Amino acid sequence: MNPHIQPVQIYYEDTDHSGVVYHANYLRYFERAREHLLGVPELVRLWKEDGIGFVVYQANMKFREGAVFGDSLEIRTVVRRASAYRLVFQQDVWRPGGSKVMVEGEVHLCCVDRQQQLIALPAGVLAMLAHRFPEDGSPPAPR
Amino acid sequence: MNPHIQPVQIYYEDTDHSGVVYHANYLRYFERAREHLLGVPELVRLWKEDGIGFVVYQANMKFREGAVFGDSLEIRTVVRRASAYRLVFQQDVWRPGGSKVMVEGEVHLCCVDRQQQLIALPAGVLAMLAHRFPEDGSPPAPR
Amino acid sequence: MNPHIQPVQIYYEDTDHSGVVYHANYLRYFERAREHLLGVPELVRLWKEDGIGFVVYQANMKFREGAVFGDSLEIRTVVRRASAYRLVFQQDVWRPGGSKVMVEGEVHLCCVDRQQQLIALPAGVLAMLAHRFPEDGSPPAPR
Amino acid sequence: MNPHIQPVQIYYEDTDHSGVVYHANYLRYFERAREHLLGVPELVRLWKEDGIGFVVYQANMKFREGAVFGDSLEIRTVVRRASAYRLVFQQDVWRPGGSKVMVEGEVHLCCVDRQQQLIALPAGVLAMLAHRFPEDGSPPAPR
Numbered sequence: 001m002n003p004h005i006q007p008v009q010i011y012y013e014d015t016d017h018s019g020v021v022y023h024a025n026y027l028r029y030f031e032r033a034r035e036h037l038l039g040v041p042e043l044v045r046l047w048k049e050d051g052i053g054f055v056v057y058q059a060n061m062k063f064r065e066g067a068v069f070g071d072s073l074e075i076r077t078v079v080r081r082a083s084a085y086r087l088v089f090q091q092d093v094w095r096p097g098g099s100k101v102m103v104e105g106e107v108h109l110c111c112v113d114r115q116q117q118l119i120a121l122p123a124g125v126l127a128m129l130a131h132r133f134p135e136d137g138s139p140p141a142p143r
Numbered sequence: 144m145n146p147h148i149q150p151v152q153i154y155y156e157d158t159d160h161s162g163v164v165y166h167a168n169y170l171r172y173f174e175r176a177r178e179h180l181l182g183v184p185e186l187v188r189l190w191k192e193d194g195i196g197f198v199v200y201q202a203n204m205k206f207r208e209g210a211v212f213g214d215s216l217e218i219r220t221v222v223r224r225a226s227a228y229r230l231v232f233q234q235d236v237w238r239p240g241g242s243k244v245m246v247e248g249e250v251h252l253c254c255v256d257r258q259q260q261l262i263a264l265p266a267g268v269l270a271m272l273a274h275r276f277p278e279d280g281s282p283p284a285p286r
Numbered sequence: 287m288n289p290h291i292q293p294v295q296i297y298y299e300d301t302d303h304s305g306v307v308y309h310a311n312y313l314r315y316f317e318r319a320r321e322h323l324l325g326v327p328e329l330v331r332l333w334k335e336d337g338i339g340f341v342v343y344q345a346n347m348k349f350r351e352g353a354v355f356g357d358s359l360e361i362r363t364v365v366r367r368a369s370a371y372r373l374v375f376q377q378d379v380w381r382p383g384g385s386k387v388m389v390e391g392e393v394h395l396c397c398v399d400r401q402q403q404l405i406a407l408p409a410g411v412l413a414m415l416a417h418r419f420p421e422d423g424s425p426p427a428p429r
Numbered sequence: 430m431n432p433h434i435q436p437v438q439i440y441y442e443d444t445d446h447s448g449v450v451y452h453a454n455y456l457r458y459f460e461r462a463r464e465h466l467l468g469v470p471e472l473v474r475l476w477k478e479d480g481i482g483f484v485v486y487q488a489n490m491k492f493r494e495g496a497v498f499g500d501s502l503e504i505r506t507v508v509r510r511a512s513a514y515r516l517v518f519q520q521d522v523w524r525p526g527g528s529k530v531m532v533e534g535e536v537h538l539c540c541v542d543r544q545q546q547l548i549a550l551p552a553g554v555l556a557m558l559a560h561r562f563p564e565d566g567s568p569p570a571p572r
Contacts, residue, residue: 015160
């Protein structure tokens with residue numbers, strides 16, 4: 001599958017006094033990537049009009065190499081529908097052109113309504129993802 | 144006036160790769176101090192029952208000395224009512240027992256309703272502050 | 287084993303616009319708990335004198351209930367030595383007196399030297415942990 | 430003067446439970462803009478080769494309108510040399526095509542050496558800025 005690519009620039013705010021990026025920040029980068037993959041305007045519309053929000057249910061990370069100030073990274077994301085209620089995002093951090101993954105992540109997302117109750121994944125989101133990440137691994141048809 | 148004292152511990156998350164606390168974080172410490180000064184349960188009650196929130200209208204800071212990992216700091220806060228709509232908090236960062244201020248801050252707060260419209264400061268908050276920081280500078284009567 | 291208890295107060299800075307604590311922040315709370323468990327002055331000493339730092343190698347989290355503004359939480363931590371190079375911290379988020387865990391976490395820590403190369407866990411840290419979390423599950427001897 | 434324009438996207442991580450961007454985060458956006466204006470590779474080089482870092486000495490902000498999740502903002506920055514030791518950045522937050530400034534900021538920067546001692550601004554940085562923001566207000570010559 002063709003991953004979604006999200007560029008991330010590392011600023012002072014991202015690092016800690018050990019000289020590398022503070023580990024929790026990778027979850028922020030993963031979230032930025034997911035928002036662009038799902039589409040920010042659609043997320044805003046779902047939230048405002050339909051009262052639907054995405055919540056992280058599970059997150060697993062392995063840290064193999066620390067990024068440093070000034071790095072230009074990319075988050076490579078693929079996603080699959082694990083059930084009617086859950087999306088699983090595989091999200092990895094790379095330097096563009098790098099030979100090894102720096103951080104490996106897996107993030108499980110569910111949807112909740114305005115009362116924070118679990119609901120099924122919206123059909124529109126599933127249709128978009130089925131188009132973007134076809135199950136047979138072939139790239140999506142050109143638009 | 145007897146300042147309100149808020150202890151703050153400096154963790155990895157607070158520092159950046161230059162070795163000192165990232166400058167924006169002092170605004171977070173100031174906010175923590177204001178919440179404890181105003182009273183967290185009362186802030187929760189104002190928000191939920193009365194639909195009243197506090198917003199920062201203005202913030203000014205001077206950075207004189209950088210704090211480092213492992214520091215135990217204190218935020219010293221005094222507050223005055225600048226108008227029916229505005230509180231001004233003088234908030235300074237010190238090492239306990241230190242001889243010089245590390246960061247000087249001044250933060251102006253207003254209140255807004257659920258539509259983010261400006262409203263007058265709540266009477267209960269003003270009464271509490273008048274008791275805690277009496278205008279003649281004498282300490283509040285013992286409880 | 288008697289867990290280490292770290293109190294955490296939830297401020298504005300901790301929440302996001304969905305109304306609950308932003309998921310990545312739990313990693314920050316876990317880190318604060320680990321620093322107090324390991325001892326902040328000892329961590330500072332290891333870093334400055336011995337050039338030894340702790341890095342997160344792996345982190346897994348399950349999010350079961352979102353915390354909200356004004357919550358007073360506690361992080362309950364137990365730790366075991368998984369190898370000569372790795373500590374595994376089980377870190378869970380509870381409301382004090384609550385009946386259900388809110389967030390479950392598992393964080394793996396290694397040590398690195400000044401060149402960010404993996405080194406064995408320091409003997410002093412292992413001795414402290416063996417005393418604090420005895421392997422037979424009995425509480426540490428009173429001091 | 431032609432301001433430097435830095436785009437900023439507002440994600441979940443940027444907001445707080447009141448529904449708008451957490452006030453301290455604007456300082457992070459200002460810093461991102463300054464790093465791109467000064468040039469990230471040059472900042473990395475100054476830090477690694479010359480041991481020169483930039484520190485914030487003073488920051489003043491006025492908050493006029495809160496940004497929300499999904500907003501695409503821009504940071505408009507102009508800078509002047511206030512002395513041999515100090516740069517003053519005027520940094521304002523706008524929605525592209527908006528009619529009113531949302532946040533007004535002024536940030537004073539100094540340079541320090543590896544011992545965190547104040548040093549004069551590097552000649553190369555001053556030359557770059559003099560070219561980018563000519564004092565007579567005319568735009569820089571095309572490259």
